[in-house]
Amino acid sequence: MSIKLGTNDLAKYPFLNEASLYIKDTHFDLLEFDRSEMSFIINRSFEKIESFIKNNETRHYYKIDKFEIEILTFLASLLILKSASIDIITKKFALFESMRFEKYLIDDLKNSFKDETKRLILLKIFKEVFKIDVYAETKTIELYKIRVPEYIRRSILFHEQEWKLINRTVKDGYVYLDVSEIVRLFRNELSLLIIDKIKNMKSITFPKQVLIKSQKLKNYWDSVNKKTDVDIVNKKSVTPPCIDHLYRVLDTGENLPHSARLLLATFLLFSGKSIEEITEMFKKLPDFNERITRYQLEHLSGKTGSSKKYFVPSCEKIKMENLCHETNVCKGIINPVQLLGKRMKI
Amino acid sequence: MFFHNNDKSDLNDIADIPREKESALKDDFKDSKSHQNNQNWLKKNYKKYYFNFYANITLPEKIHLHEFGFRHFEGEKMHRHLSFKNSGELHAFVLKFAPSDIYCSSSLYSRPTEPMDKKEWGGSELIFDIDGKDLHLECALTHNYTKCHDCKSIHPGVLAKCTNCNSSRIYIIDVPCKNCIVSLKKEVTKLVNFLIDDFGIERSGIFIYFSGNNGFHLHVLDSDYYPLLSNERSEMASYLLGKGFKMETLGIKKTQGDKFVPLSKSKQLLEAGWRDRILKKLKINFYSSKNSDSDFSKQIEKLENAMKCDFQQMVLKTVDDLSVKIDPMVTMDIHRIFRLPGSLNSKSGLAKILCNDLKSFDPFNEACFFDKSKVDIVCFSPVSLLFKGKRYGIHEGNNHVPRYVAVYLISKGLANIDLKDIQDG
Numbered sequence: 120m121s122i123k124l125g126t127n128d129l130a131k132y133p134f135l136n137e138a139s140l141y142i143k144d145t146h147f148d149l150l151e152f153d154r155s156e157m158s159f160i161i162n163r164s165f166e167k168i169e170s171f172i173k174n175n176e177t178r179h180y181y182k183i184d185k186f187e188i189e190i191l192t193f194l195a196s197l198l199i200l201k202s203a204s205i206d207i208i209t210k211k212f213a214l215f216e217s218m219r220f221e222k223y224l225i226d227d228l229k230n231s232f233k234d235e236t237k238r239l240i241l242l243k244i245f246k247e248v249f250k251i252d253v254y255a256e257t258k259t260i261e262l263y264k265i266r267v268p269e270y271i272r273r274s275i276l277f278h279e280q281e282w283k284l285i286n287r288t289v290k291d292g293y294v295y296l297d298v299s300e301i302v303r304l305f306r307n308e309l310s311l312l313i314i315d316k317i318k319n320m321k322s323i324t325f326p327k328q329v330l331i332k333s334q335k336l337k338n339y340w341d342s343v344n345k346k347t348d349v350d351i352v353n354k355k356s357v358t359p360p361c362i363d364h365l366y367r368v369l370d371t372g373e374n375l376p377h378s379a380r381l382l383l384a385t386f387l388l389f390s391g392k393s394i395e396e397i398t399e400m401f402k403k404l405p406d407f408n409e410r411i412t413r414y415q416l417e418h419l420s421g422k423t424g425s426s427k428k429y430f431v432p433s434c435e436k437i438k439m440e441n442l443c444h445e446t447n448v449c450k451g452i453i454n455p456v457q458l459l460g461k462r463m464k465i
Numbered sequence: 466m467f468f469h470n471n472d473k474s475d476l477n478d479i480a481d482i483p484r485e486k487e488s489a490l491k492d493d494f495k496d497s498k499s500h501q502n503n504q505n506w507l508k509k510n511y512k513k514y515y516f517n518f519y520a521n522i523t524l525p526e527k528i529h530l531h532e533f534g535f536r537h538f539e540g541e542k543m544h545r546h547l548s549f550k551n552s553g554e555l556h557a558f559v560l561k562f563a564p565s566d567i568y569c570s571s572s573l574y575s576r577p578t579e580p581m582d583k584k585e586w587g588g589s590e591l592i593f594d595i596d597g598k599d600l601h602l603e604c605a606l607t608h609n610y611t612k613c614h615d616c617k618s619i620h621p622g623v624l625a626k627c628t629n630c631n632s633s634r635i636y637i638i639d640v641p642c643k644n645c646i647v648s649l650k651k652e653v654t655k656l657v658n659f660l661i662d663d664f665g666i667e668r669s670g671i672f673i674y675f676s677g678n679n680g681f682h683l684h685v686l687d688s689d690y691y692p693l694l695s696n697e698r699s700e701m702a703s704y705l706l707g708k709g710f711k712m713e714t715l716g717i718k719k720t721q722g723d724k725f726v727p728l729s730k731s732k733q734l735l736e737a738g739w740r741d742r743i744l745k746k747l748k749i750n751f752y753s754s755k756n757s758d759s760d761f762s763k764q765i766e767k768l769e770n771a772m773k774c775d776f777q778q779m780v781l782k783t784v785d786d787l788s789v790k791i792d793p794m795v796t797m798d799i800h801r802i803f804r805l806p807g808s809l810n811s812k813s814g815l816a817k818i819l820c821n822d823l824k825s826f827d828p829f830n831e832a833c834f835f836d837k838s839k840v841d842i843v844c845f846s847p848v849s850l851l852f853k854g855k856r857y858g859i860h861e862g863n864n865h866v867p868r869y870v871a872v873y874l875i876s877k878g879l880a881n882i883d884l885k886d887i888q889d890g
């Protein structure tokens with residue numbers, strides 16, 4: 120059976136292939152964005168980006184418009200971001216946009232247990248976007264399931280105990296997940312997909328209106344980066360929540376994924392801890408090896424090997440790795456080291 | 466991989482071979498005449514085995530994509546990163562050199578002979594290692610031996626120090642008993658159930674091998690699991706080991722008043738996996754009291770009184786009982802080379818062999834391929850062995866025993882071949 124997506128689905132999920140096909144079919148030329156009746160699309164796209172970037176706000180954008188408008192808004196946003204080419208902004212946009220899609224997905228999935236057509240559409244989306252077969256269990260229970268290896272590949276990026284395979288329902292080679300769990304599991308991939316879409320746009324002649332907006336974005340970005348330098352000097356030092364969380368995980372003697380170790384190590388080095396002190400902390404890791412840890416810390420600090428120093432990853436990057444535990448203290452910062460206050464020198 | 470132990474020496478990369486201590490010990494003996502005699506004699510016997518029983522060897526389907534490794538009777542060095550185009554080539558090699566140990570990678574590589582970073586990994590079987598030493602059995606404390614690194618004396622039982630010279634540089638010679646084998650089989654059965662019921666692996670894709678010494682190796686051929694990387698395999702291992710289990714997974718939570726009640730009714734739970742195992746084992750009826758939290762709490766309290774144990778402790782203990790005692794390092798290491806099925810294990814002279822019927826499998830019969838012709842050995846300690854259904858009471862000093870008993874004791878370092886036997890092989 121071939122499943123046809125409704126226009127409402129395309130409005131909610133404009134990253135799908137069928138949405139691109141729609142644009143192709145209508146022979147839409149990118150330069151048409153310069154036409155006056157298109158300016159509201161361009162403005163809408165820009166406002167959305169701005170709201171994501173400046174206010175960390177997605178709420179206003181949950182309501183969806185006509186599918187043509189949504190598809191074009193998505194396309195225009197990608198164009199603006201491509202033209203601006205600021206990595207951090209691209210990533211932040213991707214993250215917020217994927218959180219928005221996530222919300223639709225959750226609602227749709229919840230309704231899909233009773234509605235087979237809807238279910239088939241969603242499973243098709245999973246197949247197309249994440250290249251994964253998701254199955255629904257609808258007889259006695261309303262759960263989705265995926266194959267064990269597919270689950271593990273994603274879940275090991277999360278370090279919370281409840282994602283560990285042992286705390287899941289595992290049966291006959293499948294892991295059972297409820298709606299919000301399955302969506303959460305794919306959040307990273309959804310945002311990576313959007314980033315890829317932007318990265319893979321090639322040889323484009325940007326419409327003038329797009330260039331104007333992207334310049335605005337660049338100006339904003341420059342101003343923010345200058346400001347942070349000044350801002351920070353007066354702040355008092357706080358432990359970033361993401362780092363605080365890692366301390367706690369470390370204390371329980373649990374293992375930390377590679378990305379978490381990297382974050383903790385670079386952060387501690389940046390904050391002036393010695394290799395000895397950090398090695399001491401890492402002793403709590405179950406697979407601790409003193410010699411290797413020391414070697415790697417020296418490498419990170421730039422003492423050995425290439426002289427390149429590793430910097431503390433940005434909040435965006437940390438969010439992508441699912442290591443962010445954002446609280447109020449994080450407002451307006453782009454890197455956890457900003458919370459170190461006076462010691463910060465960019 | 467950052468901060469992970471990734472610079473393992475060749476030694477650590479290989480499942481079930483003498484670790485540092487043992488090989489250091491062997492070093493001491495290397496130059497001794499009797500050690501030389503033992504090695505020469507064993508090599509002759511191994512040659513015969515590979516001549517007569519080469520058919521025991523089971524090769525992976527795409528032999529040319531696997532890495533091979535060998536250890537020889539003449540020296541300790543491990544030879545890795547070798548490959549063979551086909552079975553015939555390997556056969557010729559084995560007959561020519563009669564190696565003391567033959568290893569083959571569980572992984573496939575585009576270029577198996579290159580150094581590790583250039584091999585181009587192409588997936589790996591799942592491997593599980595159940596080793597007697599990880600079961601911490603009580604019987605092992607009495608029937609194993611302690612060998613002293615310094616004065617070379619051998620003492621029955623597992624000791625912390627040499628009773629002869631008080632040195633703590635000792636190592637354990639394991640001589641598994643019937644109970645050891647039975648306990649190992651129990652773990653294997655548990656593992657097989659987990660693999661089928663939880664991981665959905667077909668029984669026909671699970672191959673159970675006796676390791677050739679004191680354990681079992683399970684090789685799992687399921688293409689879904691081939692691409693899993695080291696940390697992903699480690700997650701499977703912790704599942705089997707029962708690591709990190711949370712009470713909430715049972716569908717039970719602790720209230721502020723320290724009572725145990727079912728989680729909110731909206732949480733959907735299936736009777737499967739760990740949850741099901743634990744509830745069944747503790748005989749907790751989850752649904753009979755579904756409508757009343759206090760009924761449920763009473764059920765738990767009753768259980769606590771009967772078992773004289775706090776519920777949380779009870780659950781943790783149950784998880785430990787139900788878990789499979791695998792060596793997680795073996796499962797997660799995708800660059801290891803493993804003893805080749807059908808080859809001899811130089812720790813015992815027994816073969817790593819497929820167990821078609823685990824229940825009836827007797828390693829001291831089915832993994833033993835040397836003949837019963839009598840040879841003379843000098844034994845260092847009294848030993849009692851059950852081989853081919855017959856009990857052998859070996860005493861200290863000269864003994865006239867079947868070849869398979871001699872091979873076993875010499876491999877274990879519990880005896881020397883008697884010189885006069887060298888000439889006639």
Ligand code: SF4
Nearest residue numbers: 361434443444449455
């Ligand atoms: S916002 Fe940045 S500092 Fe705050 S928790 Fe997230 S990553 Fe850490």
Ligand SMILES: [Zn+2]
Nearest residue numbers: 613616627630
């Ligand atoms: Zn001694």
Ligand SMILES: [Zn+2]
Nearest residue numbers: 604605642645
């Ligand atoms: Zn025993």
